[in-house]
Amino acid sequence: MYEYYEYTGKKEFLEYVYPSIKNYLNLWQVNENGLMDCTVAYPIWEWGDSVASCDYQAIENAWYYFALSKIAQMAEALGYENEKLEFLEKMALLKTSYHQLWTENGYQSQNYEKPDERANAVAVIAGLADKDKYPVIKEILTNSYDSTVYMEKYILEALCKMGNIKEVQQRMEKRYNQMVNGEKACSTLWENWNYESGTKNHAWAGGPLIIMSKYFAGIEPLEKGYETISIEPQFGNLKKIEAAVSTIKGNIKLQAEKSENEVFLHMTVPAKTRVAIPKLKDDSKIIVNEKTVYKKGKPKKNRIAQYDYEDEKYFYFYVESGEYEIISK
Secondary structure (H helix, E strand, O other): OHHHHHHHOOHHHHHHHHHHHHHHHOOOOEOOOOOEOOOOOOOHHHHHOOOOOOOHHHHHHHHHHHHHHHHHHHHHHHOOHHHHHHHHHHHHHHHHHHHHHEEOOEEOOOOOOOOOHHHHHHHHHHOOOOHHHHHHHHHHHHHOOOOOHHHHHHHHHHHHHOOOHHHHHHHHHHHHHHHHHOOOOOOOOOOOOOOOOOOOOOHHHHHHHHHHHHHHOOEEEOOHHHOEEEEOOOOOOOOEEEEEEEEOOEEEEEEEEEOOOOEEEEEEEOOEEEEEEEOOOOOOOEEEOOEEEEEOOEEOOOOOOEEEEEOOOEEEEEEOOEEEEEEEO
16 A cells, blocks of 8 residues: 555555554554464465465564554654654564574574575565575575465565565576466466466466566656656666556656666656666766766766766666666766
């Protein structure tokens, strides 16, 4: 629901759903160990992710922390400062308690036989896992294959958030190969990895489509409702990316190509955009619509692209709505 607000900017939607979300989250109780009570008659993971047994406690608490983080952001957007602080306090206590599940092999409950890839992925997405834990979690997410199609999207997203784009692409190719290239491949995606079970046209199988758009093409709102757009392509093992995204401001189109000596971006954007131009070298020359905007380690004065900053991977520029051809070499 908060993501819907991020992509549309419709605050009235938050006002409508906020009371119900708050009431729902207050139903959960804390055990003596500081974690949420996840004892229910029929755990949702027995339905939605039953390829292998699940670490219910680790998964549910990670999702609950994620939910708290989003309702805290809702409270901030709506001006409920006191309630925001209450949610942040709950988050801090839960994060401290959640770390009791950490082992040298990853997050793992005492009654579960091994670190669950799904739990560790959600811990990353929710912000429970600090960066010093990423190497261990990366090993889990690149070597475990217990998740169903339902949860696979979150495995991929966690790897993206940790910066492992090549590993995401390799896992995606391995996991979805039979759906796309196999003898029983359809024009749609399957509900389960096994063709013989479930429907052959299931929405939750489309996780990679979100991953490719949001992380490979790097298209997402920088400000609510796409008031400002962010485009930050991550090639990984790819040499070429093409994407089109429909937004509340209009359509975004991107073509990106990368060679050893040059990166080329052709984009059409309906609003102000911060574009991250991949850095081939520190003294790259950047040309926007045939105008040099960066050369010999310094931005050049121009009326097309406003230099913002740079890091070890990208040069960041702002451009207004329009069509652009960008070359970095």
